[in-house]
Amino acid sequence: MSKASVANAVARLTKTNKYALDFAFRAQKAMLEEMIFAGNEILERMRTETHLFSEFSSKMAAAHSVKDLKTMCEECGQHQIDFVRRDSERIFKHGDRMIETATQSVQQPAADLISL
Numbered sequence: 001m002s003k004a005s006v007a008n009a010v011a012r013l014t015k016t017n018k019y020a021l022d023f024a025f026r027a028q029k030a031m032l033e034e035m036i037f038a039g040n041e042i043l044e045r046m047r048t049e050t051h052l053f054s055e056f057s058s059k060m061a062a063a064h065s066v067k068d069l070k071t072m073c074e075e076c077g078q079h080q081i082d083f084v085r086r087d088s089e090r091i092f093k094h095g096d097r098m099i100e101t102a103t104q105s106v107q108q109p110a111a112d113l114i115s116l
Helices: 003-062 066-114
Strands: none
């Protein structure tokens, strides 16, 4: 083996290791972002649920008849449905963003390795 071929092999190995390390850092960053996102979502959901419960409690205390209770239940049910809808939309948007991130994380190093 000539020195040039050995140097070329070492350069390719170094480049491959660089891309593997880059991929590992991207994966770690994505995992940390996911943990932060999950924590923020849990806190947001707790805040919203607490707000809905306090609204429900105050309306329950203000209801003085069966008709008032029926109206209150309909309103609170609608609020809960709206909350679930917003929550689902947020989760779907997040899923789209994660698919995009994962695709970019895999495509970039793969394209670079193919060019070796």
